[in-house]
Amino acid sequence: MELLSVIRRWRHRDDFSIREISRRSGLSRNTVRKYLRADSVEPQFTAPDRPSKLDSYADKLSAMLRVETGKSRKQKRTIKQLHADLAVLGYGGSYNRVAAFARDWKAARQREQQTTGRGTFVPLAFVPGEAFQFDWSEDWAIIAGERTKLQVAHVKLSYSRAFTPRAYPIQTYEMLFDAHN
Template sequence: MESVSKIRLWVLVEGRSIRSVARATGLSRNTIKKYLKDESPPSYQRQAPPVRHKLCNGFDLRLQELFDQDQKRPRRERRTAQKLYEQLVVEGYTGSYSPVQRFVRDLKRAGAGSGDAFIPLHFAAGDALQFDWSEERVVLGGVEQKI
């Protein structure tokens, strides 16, 4: 670390006092004494981020199935994360709501924008300003879907 070598230089070579080095660097006198005592520079280790646990006992696969079924339904008929959690509780899930909510949120983020069209708000001169707003629908397996 550059500041440790600078502190050692000022105190051991130039003969400055610990108090004057503390004023110059903004460090405490105890910290400067510690730096002068140690031969090796201090090292910092970054802590690993906390591990996010998925749903246990295989309910993550079931929740994935329920979410995929809902994606085939019209938007107004889709279940919320709370309703999916209640369905899992009926099937024997004993965990809390929070992991279910995080799992559903991650699934929604992964699929965000998959069927949505991007329509810019500003157009360059000469760009076409005509869009096709029509929707085509087809029934597959008894479920009506947009194409």
């Protein structure tokens, strides 16, 4: 929550009144005063732990979601279908609770995949003139009123990322050497 730093900036840098800060932030003036007097960096709000109807079905839902991740997009069941399957098993809670659980589960899985098993990333660095990328492509152009197929050589320098295309009528070794020169 960066609201506290915004409130402090409005008050101390922009010289807004507490009433103006209250109007802009939607907080009461007493709350704005409390935040300005507080020495803490951010206000801490603790949500109480409440048991959910989904707690006893969390393992089943996690297993269902794990199975669904292995399927193609068209074969995956929707969250509504997963909720219906849990209802058949005896779950009496709401769809929203199942959807929230699925969102959290997917976010945790994505974080886990980003931090594990991907190896080490070593950025490539090149000195000038050390390396380049080369490739051919085909393109059409109108030359002297006639539509002509051209072979285009693409050269991209690895250091400066400078890109140079050059067109030829055919791909031969002579054209390859000319493009490299």
